[in-house]
Amino acid sequence: MKKADLIIRNANQLLTIKSECPKTGIEMQNLGIIQNGAVAILGEEIAGVDTTKEITENFISENIIDASGKVVMPGFVDPHTHPIFVKTRENEFEMRILGRTYKEISQSGGGIRSSINDVRKASKEELVELGLKRITKMLEMGTTTIEAKSGYGLSTASEIKMLEAISELNKISEMDIIPTFLGAHEFPEEYKDNQEEYIKILIDEMLPEVKKRNLAKYCDIFCEKHVFNVEQSRRILSEAKKLGFKIRMHADELEPIGGAELAAEIGAVTADHLVAVSDKGIKKMKEAGVIPILLPATTFSLGLKKYAPARKMIDAGLPIVLATDFNPGSSHCDSMQTVISLACTEMGLLPSGAITASTLNAAYSLELGNKIGSIQTGKQADILIMDMPSYKYLPYHLGSNCVDMVIKKGRVVFNNSQR
Numbered sequence: 001m002k003k004a005d006l007i008i009r010n011a012n013q014l015l016t017i018k019s020e021c022p023k024t025g026i027e028m029q030n031l032g033i034i035q036n037g038a039v040a041i042l043g044e045e046i047a048g049v050d051t052t053k054e055i056t057e058n059f060i061s062e063n064i065i066d067a068s069g070k071v072v073m074p075g076f077v078d079p080h081t082h083p084i085f086v087k088t089r090e091n092e093f094e095m096r097i098l099g100r101t102y103k104e105i106s107q108s109g110g111g112i113r114s115s116i117n118d119v120r121k122a123s124k125e126e127l128v129e130l131g132l133k134r135i136t137k138m139l140e141m142g143t144t145t146i147e148a149k150s151g152y153g154l155s156t157a158s159e160i161k162m163l164e165a166i167s168e169l170n171k172i173s174e175m176d177i178i179p180t181f182l183g184a185h186e187f188p189e190e191y192k193d194n195q196e197e198y199i200k201i202l203i204d205e206m207l208p209e210v211k212k213r214n215l216a217k218y219c220d221i222f223c224e225k226h227v228f229n230v231e232q233s234r235r236i237l238s239e240a241k242k243l244g245f246k247i248r249m250h251a252d253e254l255e256p257i258g259g260a261e262l263a264a265e266i267g268a269v270t271a272d273h274l275v276a277v278s279d280k281g282i283k284k285m286k287e288a289g290v291i292p293i294l295l296p297a298t299t300f301s302l303g304l305k306k307y308a309p310a311r312k313m314i315d316a317g318l319p320i321v322l323a324t325d326f327n328p329g330s331s332h333c334d335s336m337q338t339v340i341s342l343a344c345t346e347m348g349l350l351p352s353g354a355i356t357a358s359t360l361n362a363a364y365s366l367e368l369g370n371k372i373g374s375i376q377t378g379k380q381a382d383i384l385i386m387d388m389p390s391y392k393y394l395p396y397h398l399g400s401n402c403v404d405m406v407i408k409k410g411r412v413v414f415n416n417s418q419r
């Protein structure tokens with residue numbers, strides 16, 4: 001008999017999502033389900049995964065959780081978020097419904113520039129306090145790892161301040177947070193007519209400073225018409241690569257300007273959004289091994305009708321990933337469960353494929369696939385107990401929190417039934 005610190009047993013369905021690589025094609029639908037499954041946890045790691053009968057015969061523990069009638073699955077991984085900001089922007093949401101243009105919203109004091117002004121004025125402590133509330137809510141909805149971007153400072157000091165706030169949140173919260181530098185989110189107001197100067201600051205000042213302080217694993221850019229064009233993006237990302245940053249990209253969200261193609265050329269880890277991706281872009285991404293991250297909550301929140309061509313990318317053999325894009329403007333959605341619902345109804349993913357895209361494949365998009373994203377012996381014990389009879393129930397119960405319990409690194413950090 002082996003000793004375990006915690007055993008979860010009698011799960012109606014245990015979704016292991018076992019794999020040694022990101023899942024593609026029809027394999028995305030294989031959740032590696034164990035009926036009447038159980039997990040044994042020792043310390044922060046998974047020590048055994050099998051049927052309840054097998055685990056009970058091999059492991060002993062003083063702490064047993066009974067998951068009868070429930071689904072046990074890996075914690076969600078949300079690999080594209082912007083959780084550090086000051087004020088929410090619900091007024092813009094209403095203005096968009098009223099048919100106001102981007103320019104009208106911007107002139108009324110809204111838009112990304114308002115977030116930039118607020119973040120520049122805020123203290124790091126204020127950003128941490130606000131961020132902690134948001135991240136705690138994500139955790140309660142089953143997200144156990146997130147990627148978090150800077151990008152509302154757009155000056156060296158305020159971008160550093162945002163990244164330091166992210167680093168602090170990683171220390172004080174239960175969430176694992178992977179930091180990304182997004183100084184190229186937009187051109188700040190003061191360099192609107194002098195883009196070259198801002199690019200120079202990005203390359204000569206911000207990137208080396210962020211690297212020196214070791215504040216970000218990734219460098220991201222908003223590559224889009226009227227923001228950073230392909231040529232500017234290539235220059236900035238090439239410099240970032242030289243300094244040792246890995247690359248993520250906001251690519252082809254609104255127009256097919258060749259963002260996906262650039263992601264492939266530059267060897268980016270991910271290309272995100274891709275609503276307007278070209279067939280050539282899909283082909284290039286596949287050849288170069290770029291992982292596509294799709295953000296249906298953004299399309300939905302903006303009230304747009306055209307979603308990223310997920311089925312086409314799956315048919316091309318790409319390992320689809322889902323994320324919230326949580327931010328104060330275009331997607332104030334912090335729930336991976338809602339994203340999974342939208343991916344099914346709006347992009348034609350099956351519930352099984354959407355779950356794979358939100359766990360295992362999402363972990364690989366953060367280069368953490370060997371540590372999180374599935375329930376396998378030796379992996380970190382980031383596990384959800386979901387109050388639902390089968391995995392198919394998850395996207396079907398739209399807009400609700402189906403989480404019963406969140407286990408992070410082997411410890412129960414949220415218990416919905418004890419609220």
Ligand SMILES: [Zn+2]
Nearest residue numbers: 080082250325
């Ligand atoms: Zn984004």
